[in-house]
Amino acid sequence: YDTELYETKPCDSNACFDKLHGSLGDCSCNVDTIDYFNNVKIYPRIQSLVRKDYFRFYKVNLKKECPFWADDSRCAMRYCHIKTCSKESVPGYENGYENEEHIDESPATKYSKESQSNCDSDTDHDPDLGYLNMTISAASQHEIAKWKAHDDALENFCECDDKDVDAEYVDLLLNPERFTGYKGPSANRIWRSIYQENCFRPKANPYVSFPFVLTSDLSNMCLEKRVFYRAVSGMHTSINIHLCSKYLLSEKTAAFATSPEGEWGPNIEEFQNRFDPSQTFGEGPNWLKNLYFVYLLEMRALAKAGPYLEKEEYYTGNAVEDEETRDAISNMLGVIYSFPDHFNESSMFNGGSQAADLKVEFREHFRNISRIMDCVGCDKCKLWGKLQTQGLGTALKILFSNKWNSPESDLHLTKLPVRHKSHERLQRTEIVALFNAFARLSDSIRQLEYFRIMLRSHQDKRVQPFLQCAHGTI
Numbered sequence: 330y331d332t333e334l335y336e337t338k339p340c341d342s343n344a345c346f347d348k349l350h351g352s353l354g355d356c357s358c359n360v361d362t363i364d365y366f367n368n369v370k371i372y373p374r375i376q377s378l379v380r381k382d383y384f385r386f387y388k389v390n391l392k393k394e395c396p397f398w399a400d401d402s403r404c405a406m407r408y409c410h411i412k413t414c415s416k417e418s419v420p421g422y423e424n425g426y427e428n429e430e431h432i433d434e435s436p437a438t439k440y441s442k443e444s445q446s447n448c449d450s451d452t453d454h455d456p457d458l459g460y461l462n463m464t465i466s467a468a469s470q471h472e473i474a475k476w477k478a479h480d481d482a483l484e485n486f487c488e489c490d491d492k493d494v495d496a497e498y499v500d501l502l503l504n505p506e507r508f509t510g511y512k513g514p515s516a517n518r519i520w521r522s523i524y525q526e527n528c529f530r531p532k533a534n535p536y537v538s539f540p541f542v543l544t545s546d547l548s549n550m551c552l553e554k555r556v557f558y559r560a561v562s563g564m565h566t567s568i569n570i571h572l573c574s575k576y577l578l579s580e581k582t583a584a585f586a587t588s589p590e591g592e593w594g595p596n597i598e599e600f601q602n603r604f605d606p607s608q609t610f611g612e613g614p615n616w617l618k619n620l621y622f623v624y625l626l627e628m629r630a631l632a633k634a635g636p637y638l639e640k641e642e643y644y645t646g647n648a649v650e651d652e653e654t655r656d657a658i659s660n661m662l663g664v665i666y667s668f669p670d671h672f673n674e675s676s677m678f679n680g681g682s683q684a685a686d687l688k689v690e691f692r693e694h695f696r697n698i699s700r701i702m703d704c705v706g707c708d709k710c711k712l713w714g715k716l717q718t719q720g721l722g723t724a725l726k727i728l729f730s731n732k733w734n735s736p737e738s739d740l741h742l743t744k745l746p747v748r749h750k751s752h753e754r755l756q757r758t759e760i761v762a763l764f765n766a767f768a769r770l771s772d773s774i775r776q777l778e779y780f781r782i783m784l785r786s787h788q789d790k791r792v793q794p795f796l797q798c799a800h801g802t803i
């Protein structure tokens with residue numbers, strides 16, 4: 330592999346996106362269009378939405394054993410750790426949610442501000458640091474079954490673990506996704522397993538570890554397999570952008586010893602190392618484009634399930650906030666409906682029994698990825714990894730399980746479905762994951778803009794090419 334090829338050869342915007350264009354036909358959308366649409370219209374809306382109580386608490390089992398290998402790599406960094414709350418701090422605990430008999434359809438107090446106050450005032454909690462802080466730990470097995478469970482597990486793209494005894498609520502606002510220091514063999518093994526064993530691979534990659542998949546090989550794959558790879562890669566990009574944009578900047582300073590909060594902010598060098606073509610065998614710009622790609626995919630899922638999502642209750646027991654949440658959802662979905670160039674999933678899985686088999690394989694691969702998340706050796710990374718995987722899995726389910734298709738075959742894209750074939754429902758955790766995952770992607774695209782501006786202001790031409798690449802069509 331000749332690194333020289335990439336070192337001196339900046340890619341112009343057309344050449345970069347051409348690699349993923351043409352025969353792909355995945356989407357015809359323009360990166361600049363998405364930049365504007367996201368940064369101006371979506372980003373402010375989705376960020377305020379996920380701060381609402383309904384979206385802020387995510388139920389997840391972080392204690393599941395890794396089904397593939399012994400997890401030997403607990404992260405030693407403080408920034409990876411979880412801190413749990415006392416039983417008494419669980420919203421609704423005092424009202425008896427600890428008891429099985431009380432499982433009914435009145436989860437009101439679970440989400441009330443008073444109920445959460447114990448955790449928020451915990452002296453160990455520092456929102457700036459964002460320790461993984463388990464706010465609702467003891468109520469896990471007594472979740473209020475507000476919706477009928479989805480029993481048809483086969484249709485799920487993820488291993489949903491919200492019914493697990495060990496599942497606990499986590500307050501996402503207290504645990505922002507950011508740099509944790511998780512790296513090395515453990516992190517590498519996760520990504521390698523995802524790409525080399527569970528992504529459809531174009532062919533055996535002769536390069537043992539890097540890059541796992543070569544974008545140039547994708548053109549030999551069918552659309553469905555490319556979509557799969559690009560979705561996962563886009564999620565990977567988003568995770569890495571967040572660790573660059575919320576980086577621990579003062580780790581090595583003397584101040585860090587006395588002030589463990591440290592100083593957090595964007596790390597341009599880290600960003601360059603991860604996405605500059607010269608550092609990534611030319612792949613960096615493609616990985617950035619995959620971020621836009623998965624953004625489109627999830628946005629289309631939101632649009633497709635929109636009529637259903639608009640009718641959801643978003644129940645937290647706080648009538649005022651619930652109404653605000655419903656209004657905010659309708660408002661954001663209205664904006665999403667207006668997007669002119671939605672991802673078109675209708676051309677996928679259309680080839681008879683072979684396509685049906687491929688769909689099963691697609692789903693199984695993705696479910697495996699969700700299982701791999703239980704092997705992540707850093708709890709905070711695991712939390713966000715599981716959430717984003719479930720969000721993407723929910724999006725894929727909406728797009729490909731057929732149950733969300735409109736009965737009218739011509740009703741898609743700009744004319745969005747108003748009815749569904751069956752009255753599909755999503756579980757609370759799926760909705761929470763779907764919106765939060767989309768919010769992560771939206772934030773990444775916004776962060777990319779900040780990096781672009783910062784790099785421009787540095788006036789360093791050598792660092793520009795990979796951002797130029799993130800222009801044009803996806």
Ligand SMILES: Cc1cc2nc3c(=O)[nH]c(=O)nc-3n(C[C@H](O)[C@H](O)[C@H](O)COP(=O)(O)OP(=O)(O)OC[C@H]3O[C@@H](n4cnc5c(N)ncnc54)[C@H](O)[C@@H]3O)c2cc1C
Binds near residue numbers: 511538563565566569
């Ligand atoms: C699920 C999960 C969540 C994580 N969350 C966090 C977090 O919150 N905070 C934190 O600091 N760290 C997190 N990490 C670790 C982080 O993602 C990196 O693994 C780590 O920083 C080491 O980076 P790396 O340079 O070795 O490359 P990695 O990101 O580990 O990537 C491994 C290899 O994959 C290829 N690759 C890289 N990016 C892409 C892409 N977008 N598409 C396709 N291939 C790609 C490259 O060949 C690269 O060498 C997480 C890891 C995992 C598995």
